[in-house]
Amino acid sequence: MRALVLDDDRILPTEPATRSLARELYAAVRDLPVISMHGHVDAALLARDEPFSDPAQLLVVPDHYVTRMLVSQGVRLEDLGVPRLDGGPVERDPRAIWRRFCAGWHLFRGTPSRLWLEQELHDVFGVRVQPSAETADELYDQIAGCIARPEFRPRALFDRFGIEVLATTDSPLSELADHAAIRASGWGGTVVPTFRPDALVHVDRPQWKSDVEQLAEVSGVPTATYAGFLDALRQRREHFARAGAMATDHGHVSADSTPLERADAERVYRDALNGTADPAAARAFAAHMLFEMARMSSEDGLVMQIHPGVVRDHDPAVHEQFGPDRGFDIPAAVDFVRGLHPLLAAFGRHPRFRCVLFTIDETTYSRELAPLAGVYPGVRLGVPWWFLDSPMAMRRFREATTETAGFYNGAGFVDDTRAFASIPARHDVSRRVDAGFLAELVARGQLGLDEALETVVDLTVTLPRAAYAPVGA
The missing domain is CATH 1.10.2020.10 (uronate isomerase, domain 2, chain A)
Structure with missing residues (x-):
């Protein structure tokens, strides 16, 4: 039987003087609120509070x-x-x-x-x-x-964990009844939905047509035409925004955002309804819809979170038996520079457009993502997530991006978890990594301790609050 003992200096640098600095920096953020802007906890958990x-x-x-x-x-x-x-x-x-x-x-x-x-x-x-x-x-x-x-119980732990806001990830077809129940309950916790339209923009999905029919039902907008489809999506976004949503979420395999001519988009949509859209057309339509989602974000101010490069459900047998998101996600290479060029050329400097870019391909950090965030005002860097949300990968992220994009083109830590009780632990790991990285800058004379203290607080709470705040707030 082995004891379970937590080293209070875990993850911090090992060199004594630097560790002392890291302890001071970590102490400044250890008990700050948790801002969880990207995760998969079911809102029903907190609505029912069972x-x-x-x-x-x-x-x-x-x-x-x-x-x-x-x-x-x-x-x-x-x-x-x-x-x-x-x-x-x-x-x-x-x-x-x-x-x-x-x-x-x-x-x-x-x-x-x-x-x-x-x-x-x-x-x-x-x-x-x-x-x-x-x-x-x-x-x-x-x-x-x-x-x-x-x-x-869930709400008591929510308060004990010091969660300031928890964003869920929700189907665009959801009526968001659990979020409404939370708001009506009188409990003070802030739980907001996130609009994830992936199921509706990939027209080669087996359930796509039935989902589009359901979109018409829940939105009250006919979807027999491409124009109606776009209007129905706008209605859904409005519904989410009224329920407190701050962001959208897009999990395409590719970062391609090449827009189609209107007539071509209408044709692909019509073919998809008839079941005759080929794979190339389906991919082109998905890229086009990423562009259209950016346009809608520039109109309604919802922050656009993009995390491409994941081949979903790699094991077909497991996917068939257990459903979506159970067949194991595997990373794939992504070309952000060329893929997002149409989107950023059109909206990257739009005053109402904000986009947070995530990746699980570390090779893109210094070559693509940091330079993009260092140029376009509408772009922020998402910290490492899924496969990379580990101490060494987080450290590599800071090393690869800080010299190009600085600290202030980031959007704060996201835990991306379905496991509710793990939220504070995940955020704690991130705070320890950042404290250690900043301590080394101080130890090398690149940063004053007062600046490092200010920065570690900003990375923890100031930047995520700003990145997801309503436009103009």
């Missing part, structure tokens, strides 16, 4: 970082309780799921998941021994005892 059902559903089943690692070692998703689309048999015993997770604890050594999980277990649930096959039942009972108490 107790978490069990440790497995809280810490294992919804966290694709956790399940992915276990699957890579031969554990089946069914054995981790992930539901199948066909309703087929999966593990229903949460204790059995938890035991599998604990038996695989050693697999997470050196990963950011290990950092997050350790901090969750230690700080939130008071765990003092490491997960293992030997300790699994003891830890299960301890965590189950915690989540049965009122102070561990």
Whole structure:
């Protein structure tokens, strides 16, 4: 049995003088509010505010970082309780799921998941021994005892975590009933939706036509024509903005934003409704719609978040059995410079346009993203996420981008998580990395300590607040 002990200096530089500086910088931001502007927590969790059902559903089943690692070692998703689309048999015993997770604890050594999980277990649930096959039942009972108490319900944890705002990611077809319920409840937490139209702009999706028909129903705008389709999307954006949305979210494989001539867009849309659009036309239409979404952002002020370069559902068998976002995302190379050129040439200097660029291809940081953010007023850098939200990758991000784009062309940290209890741990890792990076600048005489203190606070709260604030606020 190994003890679970958190080193208070974890991730900070090891050289004594620099570590001392980093401690001072980290102390300035350690307890600042959490601004979570990009994530996948279900709003229903906070609308209902019901107790978490069990440790497995809280810490294992919804966290694709956790399940992915276990699957890579031969554990089946069914054995981790992930539901199948066909309703087929999966593990229903949460204790059995938890035991599998604990038996695989050693697999997470050196990963950011290990950092997050350790901090969750230690700080939130008071765990003092490491997960293992030997300790699994003891830890299960301890965590189950915690989540049965009122102070561990979702809203109580939201307040305990110091979350200032939590943005969810939502279907453009959603009526946002859970967000409305949160606002009507009288609870003071701020939870806002994010408009993600991916399902409607990729016309080669099997469900695309039925989704477009549903778009007409929820918007009240006929979608039999391309013009109606655009109007329906505008109505949905307005609906989201009224519900508090600050941003949109776009997960295209490519960064291509080449617009089509109006007649060509109308033709592809018509062909898609008839089921005759070919793959090349579908790709061209998706690029065109990225351009159109930028146009709409320049009109309504919603911040446009773009994170291309992810091949979704790489494992077709898993995708078929478990549905979207379960078949494993794999990074792919992206050409931001040429792909986004039409979009930025048209809107990059528009006074109402703001765009946050994310990548999981580190080679683009210094070559493409930092120079783009260092030129276009409408562009901000998104910090490392999915595959790169780890201490060493975050450090490499700062090294690759700061000399070109500085600190102030960034948009703050995003946790991109479905695992609610991991939010404060993820933000804490980012704060430690930034404190260490700034401490080294101070130690090398490149920055005064007073400036570094100001900067670390700005990176933590000032920049994300500014990046997502309503235009003109």
